[in-house]
Amino acid sequence: MNFLNYGLSTSWFELSKPPLDISTNGHLIDSLWEYTTVLAIFYFVLVCIGLFGFSYLYSHKRNKTPYYTYGNKKSHLMVTALIGAAVFLSVDLNIARVANNDMLNVFWNYPDPKKEEVLRVQVMGQQWMWSFRYAGPDDQFGTADDIVSINDLRVPAKTKVLFHLTSKDVIHSFFVPNVRLKVDTIPGRITRVWWDANVPGTYDIACAEMCGTHHYLMKAQLTVYEKDDFNQWLATSAHIAKTTNDPADKNLQWGWKWEN
Ligand SMILES: [Cu+2]
Structure with a gap:
């Protein structure tokens, strides 16, 4: 991201704003952030x-x-206790309450591919790249017709996408700022995350866990397509996958059976 590209008309306020939220549920994270900021300013002014x-x-x-x-x-102790309680209740407890609700009702409420239209993607983090795997025409993971890409994730807009993630070596963190989501990828374990993106375009994916000397290079691109464009890409990729898959290539065969 080149700072100069913003031009002179961009204010510091614009720069301080988070990246465009392209997801259905990202506003939940943003509102929590704004609530925390407003209250922090309120108590700061009060202390001043x-x-x-x-x-x-x-x-x-x-x-x-x-x-x-x-x-x-x-009377001094009473005032101190009252102010302490006000801060604790309005900041800590309320944030914990809202965050807990959002977690249980939205972010951990994973879509069920058996009951609704969901695109499933397997993600493998490793030093220092992201690999993505789609089930391919047979709808099964870990088979010869899987579509595999490196540092290049493509998903349809207005569709739920469910990711199962793991890591080949050390702990990485799959971070997509534009959907306000971040999840660790851990060797020997499968973690999950899902989103519903609405705005076609290209966006950044980063690793948010210091994972070695080239951690800073561990980035990928997310492309959100309109549904038709995505299906077209999927069909073309399935064709390429069929002709280029090499069963002897150990680095390519990292998929696993999908379990909900
Ligand atoms: Cu990493």
Whole structure:
């Protein structure tokens, strides 16, 4: 991303905004972020008012005789406890409540390929690239007609996409800022994530876990197609896969049986 490409008309405020949200549920993450920011600013201003207000009220100019207090009176303790409780309830507890709801009802509510239209993709992280696998015409993973790509993920718009992910070597983190999702890929374990993207275009995928010397190179491209364009790409890729798949190539045969 070249900073200069933004041109002079781009304000710092524009630059500070998160990347375009292309997903159905990304706004849940954004609203939590905004809520946290607004409350942090609110309490910061409150602390400043207290700090500077009391500095003024009890300044040397206004109080010639010093007054010593240790803040251990019952009223002091009450005020401290009340402010502490207000912060805890409005920030911590509320964020935990909203996040928990979103997790259980949305992000962990994985679509069921048996009951609805879902594109399934297997993801393999390794030092330092992302591999993607589609089931191919037979709808089975780990078979000769699988479509496999490197650092190039393509999905249809307005369709649920379910990913099963793992890692070949160390822990990586599959991070797609434009859908506000990030999930670890762990050797020997399958993790899951799903999204529904609405805006066709190309977007960045990164590894968000420091995974070795070339961690910074571990990036891929996400292309969101209109449904028809995606089906066309899938058909062409299935044809290429059929003619180029080499069963002897161990690096290519990393797929596994899909289990929901
Ligand atoms: Cu990585």
